[in-house]
Amino acid sequence: MKNEIKIITKNWGQINPRRIEEYISAGGYVALKKFIEKMTPQSAVEEIKISGLCGRGGAGFSTGVKLESVQKEPASSADGEKYFICNLDESEPGTYKDRSIVDNDPHLLLEGIIISSLIIGAKKTFIYINGNYRKQAEILGQAVEQAREKKFIGEKILNSKYNLDIEIFSGAGAYICGEETALINSIEGNRGEPKMRPPFPTQCGLFGRPTAVNNAETIANIPWIILNGGKAYAKIGSKKSPGTKLFIINGAVKNPCVAEVPLGVKLEDLIEKYAGGMQEGKEFWFAQVGGSSGRLVLQKDLKMKMEYDRDGKIPLGSGAILVVDKTMDIHELLLSWASFFRRESCGKCAPCREGTFRLYEIAQRLKDGEISERDKTALEDILWTLRNTSFCPLGKFAATAFSDAIEKLKLLQKYE
Ligand SMILES: Cc1cc2nc3c(=O)[nH]c(=O)nc-3n(C[C@H](O)[C@H](O)[C@H](O)COP(=O)(O)O)c2cc1C
Ligand code: SF4
Numbered sequence: 001m002k003n004e005i006k007i008i009t010k011n012w013g014q015i016n017p018r019r020i021e022e023y024i025s026a027g028g029y030v031a032l033k034k035f036i037e038k039m040t041p042q043s044a045v046e047e048i049k050i051s052g053l054c055g056r057g058g059a060g061f062s063t064g065v066k067l068e069s070v071q072k073e074p075a076s077s078a079d080g081e082k083y084f085i086c087n088l089d090e091s092e093p094g095t096y097k098d099r100s101i102v103d104n105d106p107h108l109l110l111e112g113i114i115i116s117s118l119i120i121g122a123k124k125t126f127i128y129i130n131g132n133y134r135k136q137a138e139i140l141g142q143a144v145e146q147a148r149e150k151k152f153i154g155e156k157i158l159n160s161k162y163n164l165d166i167e168i169f170s171g172a173g174a175y176i177c178g179e180e181t182a183l184i185n186s187i188e189g190n191r192g193e194p195k196m197r198p199p200f201p202t203q204c205g206l207f208g209r210p211t212a213v214n215n216a217e218t219i220a221n222i223p224w225i226i227l228n229g230g231k232a233y234a235k236i237g238s239k240k241s242p243g244t245k246l247f248i249i250n251g252a253v254k255n256p257c258v259a260e261v262p263l264g265v266k267l268e269d270l271i272e273k274y275a276g277g278m279q280e281g282k283e284f285w286f287a288q289v290g291g292s293s294g295r296l297v298l299q300k301d302l303k304m305k306m307e308y309d310r311d312g313k314i315p316l317g318s319g320a321i322l323v324v325d326k327t328m329d330i331h332e333l334l335l336s337w338a339s340f341f342r343r344e345s346c347g348k349c350a351p352c353r354e355g356t357f358r359l360y361e362i363a364q365r366l367k368d369g370e371i372s373e374r375d376k377t378a379l380e381d382i383l384w385t386l387r388n389t390s391f392c393p394l395g396k397f398a399a400t401a402f403s404d405a406i407e408k409l410k411l412l413q414k415y416e
Contacts, residue, residue, distance in 0.1 A: 005236055007224045007244050008217065009260040012104040017139065020146040023107040029152055031223035032111055036160045039226070041071055041119045048119075048222065050230025052242035057087055057178075057215030058290075058317050060241065060308030064230075066212055069202045070120040073210035081124065083211040084117040085187070086219055088129040088136070089171060089178035092291035093340060095318040097246040098216035100258050102136040105220075106143040110166075112222035114152060118162050120212050128183050131170040140168050175344035176394055180213040182346070193346040194392040217246055238264025241308035245316070249275040251323035252282045261306075268302040271323055282325035286409065290317025292337050293397030296404040331367040334405060338363035341398035352395035355386045359398060366411075376412060 015022035023029070035044055049064030070082055086109070090098045101109050117125040129137050144166050147153045155163050169187055171177045177186045181195035184206050205211025221243060225233050234242045241263045247270055250256045254276030261274060267287060271277065278284055286296045289306075295314050297304065308316055324333070338360040345356040362379050365371050379402075386399035405411040 005244055005262055006260055007236075008101060008108065008220045008246060009104070011108065015105070017104055017106055018142065020107055020143070020150060023105070024150075028107050028223075029111055029150070031226040032114055032152060033158065035115050035118065035226050036158050036162065041121065044115065044119050044226060045071055047230040048225055051221075051225045051233035052230075053218065053221055053225065053233065054241055054308050055215055056217035056245065056319070058315070060316070063214065063218055063221075066202060066214070067116060067119050070210045070212045073203060081207070081209045082120055082122045083206040083209055084113065084120055084122040084125040085180075085183065085206065085211060085213045086113050086125070086127045086216055087178060087180065087183060087213055088127055088133070088216045089175075089183060090133075090216075090318075091130055091173065091175040091178055091344075092293065092318050092320060094250055094322055095248055095291050095320040097248055097258055097319060099133055099136050100246070101216055101220050102133075102139055106139050107147070108223060109216055109220050110140075110143050110147055111152075112219035113166065114147070114157075114164060115222050115226060116212065116214065116219055117164050117166075118157075120210075122212075123163050123165065125164060125166045126187055126206070127166065127168045128177075128187065129168060129170055130173050130177075132173045137168055137170055144168065174346070175340075176346045176392075179392060179394065182392075183213065184211065191346075193348045237262040238305065238307045240264075245306070245319050247274070247306070248318075248320045249323065250321065251287075252279050252284075252325035252328075253277065253323050254279055263307045264305050266303050267297060267306055267321070270306065270321060271302070275323070278323070278325065282327065285324050285326045285328065287324065288322040288401060289314050289320075291320040291322075292340055293317060293393075293400055294320070294322075295400055296408055298408055330405060330409060330411065331363070334402060334411075335360075335363045335367050337401050338398075341394070345394065345398070349389075349391035349395070351385045351389040352391070352398065355382050355390075355395065356398050358382050359386070359402065363402075371412075379406075379412075 045068045053063045054060045088098050171186050174192050176182045177192040179194050182192045186192040201211045237243045244260045245263050248258050259274040286298050288294045294317050342356040342360040345352045347353045362375050383399045383403050386395045
């Protein structure tokens with residue numbers, strides 16, 4: 001049986017996302033009112049910490065802890081600015097959960113963004129959106145204007161002491177600009193490449209000011225937590241990672257879908273119950289969990305629980321799941337992954353700049369059946385170098401699926 005708890009998708013298909021009045025009639029912006037009238041930034045952040053909500057952008061870091069650290073950070077400069085940034089870059093192939101939130105319920109996201117910004121003491125917030133998502137940028141622009149008219153954004157929000165301005169910033173559509181320090185560089189007008197950490201953005205982020213960067217799905221949970229309390233949220237999902245998650249299930253399944261499911265669900269259930277199982281006549285081979293940067297899961301591991309577990313072997317990443325059947329040409333797939341990372345490597349560090357190119361060349365030769373002994377040794381070296389010496393996680397991501405294909409699918413066996 002499906003577990004139907006709806007926090008993020010409750011209004012999907014029920015209201016017209018273009019009309020703020022319909023969101024308000026469905027109970028929208030009540031959490032913002034509650035925050036302003038009955039809570040302090042400190043009590044709100046406490047609820048978020050109790051909820052156990054962690055980041056849905058990939059790393060799974062505690063949202064309450066992140067917001068609290070920016071809240072507590074002394075405003076370092078004369079202008080006293082702090083910034084909140086909603087990360088809507090979403091360039092991972094096969095991932096479209098954040099865009100789906102905008103398409104179906106932009107005001108839920110906006111309400112979460114407003115509350116989070118006020119919690120940390122930001123007066124200016126950016127929604128960083130991939131430049132290719134013009135429709136979603138337009139929907140958000142309209143939502144911001146509607147919220148401004150209702151005094152949910154602007155000076156003296158709902159006649160309170162709070163002021164907030166929100167700007168939608170369109171990036172150029174680079175995958176690396178989803179990484180928070182590259183994203184900050186991009187808004188600052190610099191080249192979209194990662195920065196050295198520490199200092200972390202929570203201390204020294206946008207324009208050198210304390211900054212919280214959070215994924216759109218993460219933030220869409222905030223209104224529910226403010227309304228219902230952290231304890232109620234902590235009861236949903238698994239102990240290790242409470243709450244629900246938007247999973248995007250694609251590939252050789254009957255019903256590809258975006259499904260909101262409590263965390264802790266088994267991968268097997270996502271495929272069988274939510275995506276309708278395998279297509280007629282197709283036999284499961286493996287699933288890739290977490291988008292192009294994700295690991296490969298074989299049949300024997302399908303009972304694994306989907307949760308944010310720092311010690312877990314299979315990171316959830318963005319929550320995208322590609323189900324692959326036995327008719328798929330793995331060489332084609334490897335080539336498309338390699339081609340993606342070759343294109344998206346920002347070029348800042350040599351291991352990734354060179355490694356992703358060499359990986360692509362070898363993937364091409366593998367596909368053509370022309371792999372040499374030298375290629376096999378080089379492949380091991382390149383994968384090791386990408387995993388261990390790249391400046392940022394993108395280099396490691398480029399090696400993940402390739403390494404799993406060698407180890408779990410015995411990719412090179414037939415060449416031995
Ligand atoms: C190469 C790369 C791409 C990323 N892309 C995204 C993205 O598109 N959206 C996102 O929210 N986080 C992305 N992240 C993670 C962000 O750096 C950051 O951890 C996240 O926005 C924090 O939000 P959260 O704590 O709510 O998950 C990416 C990280 C890397 C290394
Ligand atoms: S690992 Fe790749 S994306 Fe990251 S800094 Fe190095 S070249 Fe850029």
